[in-house]
Amino acid sequence: MTTILLCVWLYFDLILWATEKPAFTMFFWSIINMIEPMIYAGILFFMYAFIDNKDILFKQKLLVFVLLSPTVILTWTNLNLSYYDLTNCWREAIEGPLPYYSYAVEGIFAAWILGFGFRRFFQTHNKSERNKIALMTSGAVFFLFSFAMGNVVGSLLVNWEIGQYGLFGIPIFVAMLSYLVARYHLFNIKLISSQLLVVAIWLLTLAILFIQDIDTVRNVVVITLILFTALGYLLIKSVKREVEQREHIEKLALDLEKANARLRELDQMKSQFLSFASHQIRSPLTAIKGYTSMALEGDFGEMPEKIKGVIETLDKSAQSLIVIVNEFLDVSRIEQGRMKYEMSDFDVRKLVEETVAELRPNVEQKGLKFTFDADVKHDYRVYADQGKIKQVIGNIVDNAIKYTPSGSIDVKVSRTKSTVNITVSDTGVGIEPDVIPKLFSMFGRAKDASKTNVTGTGLGLYVAKQMIEAHRGQIWIESEGKGKGSTFHIELPAKN
Known part of the structure; x- marks a missing residue:
């Protein structure tokens, strides 16, 4: 819009210099005075759109x-134009007070633009952005200042030839804007070039209708032909390139779809293999765990202390492997959407207390200090899968035990209006x-976690998060950093 207003101003200004008819002078001069402050407002709007x-x-x-x-x-x-003066050779319109009000408004807009540019320049820390803001602001202010000075000086001295020198700010502003477009790829240069060529051809063709001299018509036609040839070549080349790019993109999209389908197939095969392998490993582990438990309980009679120590180690290893296998099975069920939840009402405080007692x-x-705290006056009932929640709590507490070489572990159950925490x-x-x-995330572990717990898989917290979120709850962790401990939070919707 600003470009259109400026072109209209320039065209009407040209008419003023060419016409000697008082009616034309008064009409076009009045419109020019109205358009001038609008150009400043348009530059202001453009500055906001360009920078912000x-x-x-x-x-x-x-x-x-x-x-x-x-x-x-x-x-x-x-108030705009008082009258038309026929007493001097220039035959000009005499301006009233309104143009001076317009100059004041233009000054306000110019100061606004300058202040806005300065403010954004100092608020921005990116060097590239600061350069863009500086160039844009300086170019706009120089153009508006020269434009205003030409008009103001022309009005004060009643010498409108001086006002034409103010137009030299336009090419400088356009040059700065062109540099910004080319340097920072602000707009689609090909599109702008095509549009400018189309407009130029349209104007040249329109000009033929008003030209009577055949030599001038011939020159305009030659220029139009050259521009049309350039535009045609540009458009044909651009269309050809875009067709080739579209065909290339379509081929890439097809290849990507095939690759994604193959990846989904492999992921499904991986999940199936994981489930199958875990089941196959779990069965012998369960048997080993069963026999070691029976042996430790004396079902096979008395055993030497040396052998008993070996059996205890074997029992603990089997239990650890069973936990790992169960985590892989849970991951497989989650990925395949086969995780089932048996929902019921239960007291979370009692569940946590039982879990803590088992791990004590x-x-x-x-040699760690272990505390459990819960106000028995509150209602801690939730509607959830008791087994899954116990698994999550046990995993979190067990992690705290494994990753705490010394010190204490504190478990607390609390209640808000809508949640059990x-x-x-x-x-x-x-951490x-x-x-x-x-x-x-899956297989997510801290950098030095393996130094403290060599058997961790990085799946426990992933499974815990999936299970808690399936109950419309939340789980998160807080830690001030390495060596400063950590706090896990589990939040479940309370049963009201």
Whole structure:
């Protein structure tokens, strides 16, 4: 729109210099005075769109509207052009006070643009963005300043030839804008070039209708032919390139679809193999666990202490492997959408208390301090799969035991209006902030986790997150860093 207004201003200004008819002079001069502040407002809008990539606020638009309203409403009154002077050789219109109001409005807009550019320049820390803002602001201000000075000086000295020198700011501003477009790829240069050529051909063709001299017509036709040839070549080349690119993209999309289908097939095969292998491993492990438990309970009679120690180690190893196999099976079920939940009402406090009691021997064996806290006055009932929730709690507490070489572990159950919260805090190895987001992903582990727990798979927290979220709950972890311990939070919807 700003470009159109500027072109109209230039065209009407050319008419003013060419015509000697008073009616034409008064008409086009009045419109020029009305358009000038609009050009400044258009540059202001363009600055906001260019720098902030968004429109200006409504209240700012309202202010611009209020400032421009007098220049539009009073255009055809004596306040704009008082009369036409036939007493001198120039035969010019005599301006009233309205143009000086327009100059003041233009000054406000120019100051607004300058202030906005400076403010954004110092608010931006990116060097490339600062360069763009600086070039755009300086180019716009130079253009508007030279444009205004030409008109103001022309009005004050009543010498309109001086005003034409103000137009030299236009090519400088266009040059800066062109540099920004080319340097920073701000717009589609090919599209802009094509549009400019089309407009140029249209204007040249239109000009033929008003030219009577045959030599001039011939020159215009030659220029039009050259521009049309250039435009045709550009469009044909562009269309050919885009067709080739589209065909290439379609081929890539087809190849990508085939690759994705193959990946989905492999992922399905992986899940099936994982499930099959886990089941096959689980059966002998269960048998080993069963026999070692029977042996330790004395079902096969008394055994030497040396052998008993070996059996205890074998029993613990079998139990650890069973846990790992179960995690792989859970992952397989989750990926295949086969995880089933048996929902029921139960008391989370009692469930946590039972889980803590089962794991307390492991804590005492490491010499850790272990506390459990829950206010018995509250209702901790939830509607969930009791087995799955116990598995998650057991996993979290077991992790705290494994990753706490010394210190304490505190388990707490609390209640809010709509949720039951479980908190497991430890004084263990802690977690770096950049690692926390990765812990709940598949095979996500801290960097030094293997030094403390060599049997971890990185699947437990992934499975826990999937199970808790399936119950419309949340699970997250907090840690101040390495060596500062960690706190796991589990939040479940309360049964009201």
